[in-house]
Amino acid sequence: MNHSIKIMTTACVTGLLSFSAPLTFAKNSNAQAPTKQASEAQPTNDNHSILPLEQKTVSFTQTLYPDDPIELGVPGATVSSKSYYKQITGAALKQGVTLNTHGDKAVVRVTPVKTAAQNKTVQSSPLTVLQPDDLELTNGQGQFNVNKSGMAIKTTSQQLNQAHPSLFKNTSAFVIDKAMGKGSFQLKTNKAVSDDSEFLIHVFDKHSPVALSLSSQKNSLDASDTLSVAASLSNKKALAVNVSKAELIAPDGRRFNMSVSNSKQGTVAQMPINFDVQRQPGELWKVVFHTEQKDNSNIIRTAELALDIHEKTAAINQVQQHKGSTKVTVNVEKPGRYEVRAWLFSAGKQSLPQRVEYQAMWLEKGSHTFSLGNASTAKSGQSSVVKQVQLMDQSRLAVLDIIQP
Amino acid sequence: MRQIHLVLLITAGLFWGIGHANTGVALVHGTGSQSDAYNDYWKSGFVESVRQGLSNSSNLLVVNCDFTKYMWDSAAAGCLANQLHNFITSKNIDDLVVITHSNGGNVMRWIMSNPTWDSRYPTIINNTRWVNALAASSLGTPLADAVMQGNAFEQSLGWLLGYKSDAVRMQQESWMAHYNSSWLLGTSGRPSLPKGFWNVVGTDVESAVWDPDSYCGGYFENVGLETTQNWLDSCSDGFLNCSSQRGAGSLWFNDTDRTRGDEPLSHNQSRRQCFNLDVILRNDL
Numbered sequence: 001m002n003h004s005i006k007i008m009t010t011a012c013v014t015g016l017l018s019f020s021a022p023l024t025f026a027k028n029s030n031a032q033a034p035t036k037q038a039s040e041a042q043p044t045n046d047n048h049s050i051l052p053l054e055q056k057t058v059s060f061t062q063t064l065y066p067d068d069p070i071e072l073g074v075p076g077a078t079v080s081s082k083s084y085y086k087q088i089t090g091a092a093l094k095q096g097v098t099l100n101t102h103g104d105k106a107v108v109r110v111t112p113v114k115t116a117a118q119n120k121t122v123q124s125s126p127l128t129v130l131q132p133d134d135l136e137l138t139n140g141q142g143q144f145n146v147n148k149s150g151m152a153i154k155t156t157s158q159q160l161n162q163a164h165p166s167l168f169k170n171t172s173a174f175v176i177d178k179a180m181g182k183g184s185f186q187l188k189t190n191k192a193v194s195d196d197s198e199f200l201i202h203v204f205d206k207h208s209p210v211a212l213s214l215s216s217q218k219n220s221l222d223a224s225d226t227l228s229v230a231a232s233l234s235n236k237k238a239l240a241v242n243v244s245k246a247e248l249i250a251p252d253g254r255r256f257n258m259s260v261s262n263s264k265q266g267t268v269a270q271m272p273i274n275f276d277v278q279r280q281p282g283e284l285w286k287v288v289f290h291t292e293q294k295d296n297s298n299i300i301r302t303a304e305l306a307l308d309i310h311e312k313t314a315a316i317n318q319v320q321q322h323k324g325s326t327k328v329t330v331n332v333e334k335p336g337r338y339e340v341r342a343w344l345f346s347a348g349k350q351s352l353p354q355r356v357e358y359q360a361m362w363l364e365k366g367s368h369t370f371s372l373g374n375a376s377t378a379k380s381g382q383s384s385v386v387k388q389v390q391l392m393d394q395s396r397l398a399v400l401d402i403i404q405p
Numbered sequence: 406m407r408q409i410h411l412v413l414l415i416t417a418g419l420f421w422g423i424g425h426a427n428t429g430v431a432l433v434h435g436t437g438s439q440s441d442a443y444n445d446y447w448k449s450g451f452v453e454s455v456r457q458g459l460s461n462s463s464n465l466l467v468v469n470c471d472f473t474k475y476m477w478d479s480a481a482a483g484c485l486a487n488q489l490h491n492f493i494t495s496k497n498i499d500d501l502v503v504i505t506h507s508n509g510g511n512v513m514r515w516i517m518s519n520p521t522w523d524s525r526y527p528t529i530i531n532n533t534r535w536v537n538a539l540a541a542s543s544l545g546t547p548l549a550d551a552v553m554q555g556n557a558f559e560q561s562l563g564w565l566l567g568y569k570s571d572a573v574r575m576q577q578e579s580w581m582a583h584y585n586s587s588w589l590l591g592t593s594g595r596p597s598l599p600k601g602f603w604n605v606v607g608t609d610v611e612s613a614v615w616d617p618d619s620y621c622g623g624y625f626e627n628v629g630l631e632t633t634q635n636w637l638d639s640c641s642d643g644f645l646n647c648s649s650q651r652g653a654g655s656l657w658f659n660d661t662d663r664t665r666g667d668e669p670l671s672h673n674q675s676r677r678q679c680f681n682l683d684v685i686l687r688n689d690l
Contacts, residue, residue: 360521
């Protein structure tokens with residue numbers, strides 16, 4: 001199906017009461033307002049980390065395209081990285097720090113960071129920004145002042161700040177000149193930085209073929225799950241565990257060490273979810289995996305995988321489909337605004353995507369039933385089957401359940 | 406392809422007996438908090454040029470919201486929904502074209518992907534013709550990862566540095582992958598968005614000192630963007646890989662296929678009156 005047809009069909013999204021009308025354009029349709037009911041529910045006292053959402057019930061129907069390559073099931077998460085970073089002191093930078101690269105023309109970024117002591121003072125001393133002119137890089141080819149040598153790109157903090165004021169306020173960067181090749185380098189500064197100042201050195205080994213990949217079978221977890229993240233370097237099944245470290249970092253900064261082990265499936269970092277999982281709505285946790293392989297390649301990589309770990313505030317209890325409508329019963333533990341989505345496909349042998357029915361409402365603790373679809377869908381003559389039902393906690397931004405009845 | 410769509414829309418409009426859609430256009434800025442996006446983010450020349458495509462020139466809205474926040478925040482999507490809803494209902498707009506830049510595309514996609522989140526969302530969706538997404542950060546950017554990685558202080562202290570916002574945090578690639586697979590529509594494997602999301606993709610940055618084109622949108626900004634391309638793929642606009650800009654919805658065009666002189670649009674130029682972009686957008690209304 002080409003895109004011109006898609007535009008025609010995408011425009012047919014209407015409110016719940018009009019969704020059985022023939023396919024038409026939204027601007028031309030007689031779409032009625034979606035179902036809204038003023039809720040009498042009052043805000044809960046348990047307002048920790050709850051978004052201030054309205055309490056009206058809202059329903060919506062979205063037509064799907066038969067050829068939409070929709071993937072059902074619980075989504076996983078993957079990430080790969082060709083970079084690493086290290087935080088060092090001013091004293092170490094004056095002495096020289098070792099940077100390993102596996103490919104030519106690695107990108108190096110130097111950023112001053114506030115020390116813990118600086119963060120405690122109201123008026124802390126300004127950060128010492130290092131410019132390319134302040135840096136020297138040494139390897140078997142000799143010693144190079146970053147600014148005066150043949151470095152392919154030298155960027156001052158001012159230039160980066162002009163390009164992305166919201167990103168690179170104090171950072172400067174350079175690309176290691178191709179003539180210097182790859183391998184082990186010493187980076188040092190001749191600037192009189194204080195010994196206890198701190199800098200973040202970020203190395204992006206862009207032209208190396210080797211990436212560190214992390215993957216989790218689920219991108220959203222709760223206390224009933226065990227966090228398990230597989231780690232691998234390109235073309236290398238198992239990593240040396242003794243030089244690998246994995247941490248889970250909460251959105252609020254709490255850190256948890258994960259155990260790293262090798263099995264037949266490869267290297268895995270694991271930990272049970274037996275800690276407080278409260279977080280601000282939508283904020284993600286991250287698994288930070290760092291490895292420094294001590295072999296011929298001396299590959300160093302850091303990868304960060306974002307995951308949601310949330311409180312299980314509700315669960316789907318039952319799904320029933322009858323005459324074009326879908327009833328989903330949920331058990332709610334904590335009051336909030338919840339949404340159910342039902343993914344409907346055509347009945348029969350060649351089951352194709354038909355529509356998604358949405359409904360959201362404010363719910364108190366207890367058992368509640370969502371009724372998706374209406375008489376229009378029942379009369380539409382389109383027989384359909386529910387292929388997937390999803391329960392979302394909108395107040396806390398969590399995907400609670402994905403089931404395929 | 407878009408011409409075909411337009412013909413189909415017009416034909417269908419006639420078929421349904423409605424030939425006078427009330428067209429409006431809304432410009433939605435990217436990351437940052439705006440109080441005068443007309444002058445500060447888009448510049449008047451760009452906005453006024455786009456306005457010329459409207460039969461009723463007053464049907465133009467320049468959105469001002471706080472997109473330093475997460476896309477679902479009331480200051481972000483809530484603010485955007487409020488301004489769009491007021492615009493639609495006060496002016497009886499039933500054919501809204503939304504032009505977004507960068508992270509503005511994500512905030513608009515939040516509204517289109519979560520129709521039950523807010524009772525105003527269905528009205529906005531139903532009255533939108535399509536979204537023209539200029540350099541949308543649909544899959545995030547490695548630059549956000551670069552500045553967030555190694556942030557030993559995390560949220561509680563790192564924010565004191567003053568250059569990391571919720572929006573930057575959200576646009577890390579791994580974070581956007583999560584939101585795309587759980588909360589947003591339009592990416593691979595997910596249902597399409599309820600309305601078209603048409604991408605204009607910036608493919609390169611030029612900052613040669615002798616080239617006048619390098620000065621459109623600001624020479625020094627383009628120099629910086631060319632540098633940050635080192636963190637990005639060979640196809641990028643200095644802030645976003647092309648893959649991110651094409652990550653949700655459908656490709657409308659790559660910059661060099663339609664711009665004057667086949668010029669690429671850097672991330673700064675894709676919101677400015679550069680290389681006929683404003684005319685292309687105007688003619689789309």
